[in-house]
Amino acid sequence: MPDLLTHYAAARVPALGLRDSRHQALLVAGTFLPDVVAKGLYWIAQASDRFAAPAHSPLGLLPLCYLAALFLTVDLRRTGFACLYVGALLHLFLDLLKENLGIGQARLFLPFDVRGVELGWIPSEDVVLLLPLNLGILLLVWLAERKRRRVRI
Amino acid sequence: MFGSKRLGLKLAGALALAALFGISSAVRGRDLNPPLHRLFATPERWDGETIWLPGAAVKAVQPGFLQVEIDGLRLPVRGVLDAAPGDVVGLRGIFRARERRLELLSGRKLPPTSRLRWLVEAVSLTVLAWVALNFWRHFRGPR
Numbered sequence: 119m120p121d122l123l124t125h126y127a128a129a130r131v132p133a134l135g136l137r138d139s140r141h142q143a144l145l146v147a148g149t150f151l152p153d154v155v156a157k158g159l160y161w162i163a164q165a166s167d168r169f170a171a172p173a174h175s176p177l178g179l180l181p182l183c184y185l186a187a188l189f190l191t192v193d194l195r196r197t198g199f200a201c202l203y204v205g206a207l208l209h210l211f212l213d214l215l216k217e218n219l220g221i222g223q224a225r226l227f228l229p230f231d232v233r234g235v236e237l238g239w240i241p242s243e244d245v246v247l248l249l250p251l252n253l254g255i256l257l258l259v260w261l262a263e264r265k266r267r268r269v270r271i
Numbered sequence: 272m273f274g275s276k277r278l279g280l281k282l283a284g285a286l287a288l289a290a291l292f293g294i295s296s297a298v299r300g301r302d303l304n305p306p307l308h309r310l311f312a313t314p315e316r317w318d319g320e321t322i323w324l325p326g327a328a329v330k331a332v333q334p335g336f337l338q339v340e341i342d343g344l345r346l347p348v349r350g351v352l353d354a355a356p357g358d359v360v361g362l363r364g365i366f367r368a369r370e371r372r373l374e375l376l377s378g379r380k381l382p383p384t385s386r387l388r389w390l391v392e393a394v395s396l397t398v399l400a401w402v403a404l405n406f407w408r409h410f411r412g413p414r
């Protein structure tokens with residue numbers, strides 16, 4: 119995975135387009151969902167990483183997002199599910215960009231094909247170098263939000 | 272579908288479907304990227320398979336050949352890679368059972384930034400805590 123800061127920064131950009139702050143929070147939560155589920159199953163439940171792999175597949179994420187959405191209030195469930203799923207797909211897209219010598223973390227074709235897929239643009243060890251870029255994106259998002267709040271007043 | 276009617280059934284159904292995906296993936300992905308000890312235990316089974324070694328320590332380098340170690344197990348690798356003893360490398364190659372070695376397809380020396388993995392994990396946990404706090408702020412019930 120790219121680090122969660124990269125996922126967070128990437129999710130905050132499309133979240134800017136959402137007016138309801140609850141939808142923004144759900145989109146950001148959705149982008150964390152694949153890693154929270156996968157790492158939770160691996161580290162806490164001691165499950166194999168193969169068992170946790172559907173958390174990094176578009177079809178496998180559907181029941182997970184639906185399950186999470188059912189814990190929201192009824193009026194928020196439908197849009198909540200959409201926000202969570204879009205956030206989770208954004209996570210998969212970022213994971214696709216990573217380079218792991220052809221062994222990708224994203225399992226796009228599960229359950230039909232268990233192999234990982236990657237585009238391989240960014241060496242997985244170089245996510246540390248993205249730190250300044252992520253902080254820059256978050257600063258811009260913060261400035262844009264502040265400006266929007268002022269306009270509302 | 273998103274209503275509260277038969278909520279327990281919906282929760283159980285979603286959980287069961289997620290578990291089914293997990294079980295299917297675990298069973299069908301059993302033979303993907305086996306660790307070295309499985310290769311050495313039944314080498315014939317893995318003959319000709321593409322193997323991925325994400326972090327192997329280089330122990331020796333000769334022209335067109337190197338030896339790597341993972342968890343105390345050493346594996347000869349045939350191929351050219353710009354690495355020196357002591358480096359950590361990621362490799363992908365074809366396993367040959369008879370010679371018990373790997374034929375290098377691709378590989379790279381892991382950069383010094385890979386040692387900062389702890390920093391990435393620490394930042395990730397901080398961000399997760401921050402987002403969880405923010406999430407709670409948005410969704411806490413009536414006070």
